[in-house]
Amino acid sequence: DLILKDEDSENWREIVKTLEIYIQEFNQELVLAINVDKANHTNEGDGVRGVNEKFRQKIFGNFAENPTMARRWASAAYYVGYTNKKTAFAWIGGVWLNRIKADRVAEREGQTAVVVAPPYSNLIRFKKL
Numbered sequence: 001d002l003i004l005k006d007e008d009s010e011n012w013r014e015i016v017k018t019l020e021i022y023i024q025e026f027n028q029e030l031v032l033a034i035n036v037d038k039a040n041h042t043n044e045g046d047g048v049r050g051v052n053e054k055f056r057q058k059i060f061g062n063f064a065e066n067p068t069m070a071r072r073w074a075s076a077a078y079y080v081g082y083t084n085k086k087t088a089f090a091w092i093g094g095v096w097l098n099r100i101k102a103d104r105v106a107e108r109e110g111q112t113a114v115v116v117a118p119p120y121s122n123l124i125r126f127k128k129l
Contacts, residue, residue: 055089
C-alpha cells in the first residue's frame with residue numbers, strides 16, 4: 001500500500017538510485033550520532049534527532065509545493081529502507097507515508113483523508129537504560 005513505484009516507474013527508479021546513496025550516508029552519520037549521544041549520557045537523542053532532521057531536509061526540503069513528489073520520495077525511502085533492513089531510514093518520511101495510507105483508505109471508502117501530525121521534534125524520544 002505504501003509503495004508507489006507504479007505511478008511513474010522511470011522516475012521511481014531514479015529516486016531509488018539516489019536514495020541508495022543517501023541511505024549509506026544516513027547510516028554512517030546515524031552510527032556516529034548514537035555513539036556521541038551515548039558518550040554524552042543523554043537520553044534526549046539530540047545527535048540522532050539532528051541526523052534525522054538533516055536527511056528529512058535533504059530528501060523533502062524542495063517539495064513543500066509539490067506533495068506528489070514528496071509522497072513518491074517517501075514511498076521510495078520506505079522501500080529502500082526496508083529492502084536494506086534499515087527501518088529508521090524507511091520511516092524518514094513518516095508524515096508523507098501516513099498521507100499515502102490515509103489517501104488509499106479514503107479512496108477505498110469514498111472519503112477524503114485528513115492527516116494531522118505533530119512536529120518531528122516531538123516524535124523522537126529515548127529512554128536511558
